[in-house]
Amino acid sequence: MMKIFYTLSIILLVSIAAKSQDRNPNSPGSEPATRIIKFYPNPAISFINFEFQRSYDKSYNFQIFNMLGKKVYEVNNVTPKTIVNVGDFFRGVYIFQLRDKSGKVIDSGKFQVSK
Structure with a gap:
């Protein structure tokens, strides 16, 4: 009985921690x-x-x-439009x-590379 209780408690704590990490501090529960x-096209094939x-x-x-958290591309002093060649990227989410x-994050997002 106690084993089931501990298992359920751990599952509950993990799910609460995951939900709290998903929230945006500026507007809880929603995207900015x-x-x-x-950014476009998404998914990207060659650029x-x-x-x-x-x-x-x-x-x-x-x-x-x-x-995996490895930096695969970086640009300093950005321009109004940046085109990134993803031909050398592996298929997946970036x-x-x-x-x-x-160093403060101003904007972020996810995109997919499919080949």
Whole structure:
């Protein structure tokens, strides 16, 4: 009986921790209303476009990570439109981050590479 209780308690705690990590501190339970970066096509096959939807600081740093957390692409001093060749990327899900010069994440998102 106690073994079942402990198992259920662990499952409950893990699910609560996972839900709390999913939430955005700026607007709990929802995505931000306006995104800084628009990206397309998703899924990408040979390239993906990243465009700024509103004003930005040219000193922003743009990074792409694979699902293992390895940085696979980085650009400093971004331009209004960036085209990334994903021909050398493996098939899978990637995460992009836009950071200011202090390292704070301004925008982020996920995209898929399919070949």
